Amino acid sequence: MRWEHGLLAIGFVLLAIGHGMGLFMAPEEAMMREAGRILYAHVPTAWVALVTLTLSFFAAVGALWTGRYGWDAAVEATAETGVVLTALLLFQGSMWAKPTWGYYWDWDPRLTTSAILLVLFVGVLVVRRVVSDPERRLTVTAIATIVAFVDVPVVYFGVKWWRSLHQEWSSPQTVDSTMVMPLRIAAFAMLFISLAICVIRWRTILATVQAEATAPDLPALPAELSLAEKEV
Amino acid sequence: MSATTANPSAQGTRRVFLVVTLLVAASALGFIAFGNMGENLVYYWDVGQLREAGDKAIGSTIRLGGVVKEGTVDWRPDESHLEFIITDGSQEVPVECSGAPPQMFREGIGVVVEGTMTPSGTFTSERLMVKHSNEYKAPEDGMSADERKQLYRTVEDL
Structure with a gap:
């Protein structure tokens, strides 16, 4: 057992505690009633999705600066986890939107930029699978990640910059004191679980990438089979 | 070829890519944030x-x-x-x-x-x-969550 498995276990225990408190001890929300309890799932998912995608950005900078495959594997591990979290985020959001706003989806700035975020990072993962040469893949993935990352601050600050249907940031000042603790515990739970998954995936991806990079190049094709520089 | 690091001879090129990409990303973000997009959208x-x-x-x-x-x-x-x-x-x-x-x-x-x-x-x-605003409040009308659940159950079957 490695340390990340311990972190994962702590994360799940905290998740159970946080949601147990959120579901059974905290009061329902005054206006949204029971639906307001999605707070404890949705807000931590959003925070941690943005955290993992920010880690992806720093890993991409590290990969380009040092050329090390350790950073390269970290880009993929965090982008992958961030994609799952962002997909989860959009799903939870629409589950919440129906009873609160009245509709599952609306093209407001917050929702639109979040959907774009998912598409951009799915794009990063696609690009990564298209390029087969490990060295070229390191460069291309890192560049794509830095470009995709631009949307992260836009998602975060968008509710301050533009009018939207989505509410602005919540803080302990805007959240009833009885709801702050379960929210905080659920947030750490999501953070620990996601970081643990990032590390577990990082080890696997790094082993694969290093095996690919170490494998000898294929022998050159015989001249009669080569398509290059053949006169037509 | 070393397994932990990509070809070191291309390191300079990669760093140039890094600087150029960061500049492009920063200006894109600056444009979105301060480019008065809000006035048109x-x-x-x-x-x-x-x-x-x-x-x-x-x-x-x-x-x-x-x-x-x-x-x-x-x-x-x-x-x-x-x-x-x-x-x-x-x-x-x-x-x-x-x-x-x-x-x-x-x-x-x-x-x-x-x-x-x-x-x-x-x-x-x-x-x-x-x-909905970003405020999450506990109900103030004196009815506890249990009482409300009870009320909800009685209305549910109507």
Whole structure:
């Protein structure tokens, strides 16, 4: 057992505690009633999705600066986890939107930029699978990640910059004191679980990438089979 | 070739890529944040902006945001017809909606309605969305969650 498995276990225990408190001890929300309890799932998912995608950005900078495959594997591990979290985020959001706003989806700035975020990072993962040469893949993935990352601050600050249907940031000042603790515990739970998954995936991806990079190049094709520089 | 690091001879090229990409990303973000995109891409108009647009608002699809004025909600379930007044605190617009309002809809709450202005000065909409604030409060009316659950159960089967 490695340390990340311990972190994962702590994360799940905290998740159970946080949601147990959120579901059974905290009061329902005054206006949204029971639906307001999605707070404890949705807000931590959003925070941690943005955290993992920010880690992806720093890993991409590290990969380009040092050329090390350790950073390269970290880009993929965090982008992958961030994609799952962002997909989860959009799903939870629409589950919440129906009873609160009245509709599952609306093209407001917050929702639109979040959907774009998912598409951009799915794009990063696609690009990564298209390029087969490990060295070229390191460069291309890192560049794509830095470009995709631009949307992260836009998602975060968008509710301050533009009018939207989505509410602005919540803080302990805007959240009833009885709801702050379960929210905080659920947030750490999501953070620990996601970081643990990032590390577990990082080890696997790094082993694969290093095996690919170490494998000898294929022998050159015989001249009669080569398509290059053949006169037509 | 070393397994832990990509070809070191290309390291300079990779760093050039890094600097160029960071510059492109930073300017894209700067443009989005400070490029006055908000002036051209407005998610909804307030009552003042709707009034400013005047006749241009008639017939075009608009989102209008504001607060439901207290004491103005007229909901006729048999006709699926809803009327209320949207206010921004000083100016007001009467709104007519078809269809049942979302369960969160009430007087004094923020709403965004999608529809158009009619020549008569009434805003007609088929999409009414309730805008919840970032405030999460415990119920204040003295009814505990258990009591409310009980009430909900008794109403559920109706």
